[in-house]
Amino acid sequence: MEMHSRQSFYENRGISIQPRQRQRSRIIAAPFFAFMIALLRRIRNGIEFEWKARRAVEELSAMDDRMLRDVGICRCDIERVIYHQESSVVLTDVSVCS
Secondary structure, eight states: OOOOOHHHIIIIIOOOOOOOOOHHHHHHHHHHHHHHHHHHHHHHHHHHHHHHHHHHHHHHHHSOHHHHHHHTOOGGGHHHHHHTTOSOOOOSOGGGOO
């Protein structure tokens, strides 16, 4: 009995074997990786927002009441303004926050 290598089958015998198609794994893997990338981006954006918000709260907390009044907020509204992204805060009675 003769032993043949794969190469001899391809060259001498004219046998061709088509490689396996891995389309099914690609169909499953592509949406999974897209989902994971989108999830990691959302996590990164959330962390960046939290860092920026904390820095803004620290900066506003360092201001005195007169400067905060010039900006249009009082000390008790700092976190609400930062975390809820209110563009304009109009306070008619400043003594409410005191």
